[in-house]
Amino acid sequence: MENIAVIGAGTMGNGIAHVFAQHGFNVQLIDISEDSLKRGMSAIQNNLDRMVAKGVLKTENVQQTLSRIKTTSDLIQGVRHAELVVEAATEDISLKKKIFRELDAHCPPDAILATNTSSISITEIGAATNRGSQVIGMHFMNPVPVMKLVEVIRGYNTSDAVTQKILELSVILGKTPTEVNDYPGFIANRILMPMINESIESLYCGVAGVQEIDTVMKLGMGHPMGPLQLADFIGLDVCLSILEVLYNGFKNPKYAPCPLLVKMVMAGKLGVKSGEGFYDYSQSRKAEKIAAQFS
Structure with a gap:
């Protein structure tokens, strides 16, 4: 080939x-x-x-x-x-x-x-x-x-x-x-997206703030990037789309997207690519520079 x-x-x-x-x-x-x-x-x-x-x-x-x-x-x-x-x-x-x-x-x-x-x-x-x-x-x-x-x-x-x-x-x-x-979300997103969704749900319910949630997962679970920062990097619209595929495919309420995620996407807050998501990327560096550090 x-x-x-x-x-x-x-x-x-x-x-x-x-x-x-x-x-x-x-x-x-x-x-x-x-x-x-x-x-x-x-x-x-x-x-x-x-x-x-x-x-x-x-x-x-x-x-x-x-x-x-x-x-x-x-x-x-x-x-x-x-x-x-x-x-x-x-x-x-x-x-x-x-x-x-x-x-x-x-x-x-x-x-x-x-x-x-x-x-x-x-x-x-x-x-x-x-x-x-x-x-x-x-x-x-x-x-x-x-x-x-x-x-x-x-x-x-x-x-x-x-x-x-x-x-x-x-x-x-x-x-x-x-x-x-071939099942909805395959393996990577079938496991990753519910974790991201639960992180957003925790923020939505006032359990902890953005940086606190990400810090717990980075320092406590050894993740290189917190789930909310990762969601920003993936794109909140992409996260929502994948969760909708999971929810529609399994008809299981545990995959239902958090209302906060839905509202943020409706508002155009998509993460790094829009300059703002759970974090604000417009103040210090352009979104492209934020993304470049992971390349």
């Missing part, structure tokens, strides 16, 4: 493109917006430069990596030679099904279609295609160049051969793959 297409040039998409290119793969980075593609490539450049500054990458590897990434806003042209497509678009089931129908129509017949979804059913996405056995979840963690885990999620129809190929590919990328089955 040599040719990879990545759909979406946002935080996850550009990180996925970065990792594939750094490990010798040819990458087509695809987005409907030329501005998004420019921002995506700028983020990749910045992350590579940061790796050089930290001594984990040689200077000559920067241009080698960048030269392996081509950008396009033409999906049909971008995927026509792809052996693997990794979709990293917005967490919206209707959008993902639309993309996968297009991929099914225009990718080579033997191409594997992967989604980076953090919670949406792989089986449902695969059902939008005529190649359900070749559809799989490949859930990278943010920031992709740094985090080692890849959740490899089998849909109901995903074949053993495709699963094995993606597990092996993840190792080539320097990641540690973990195979899980």
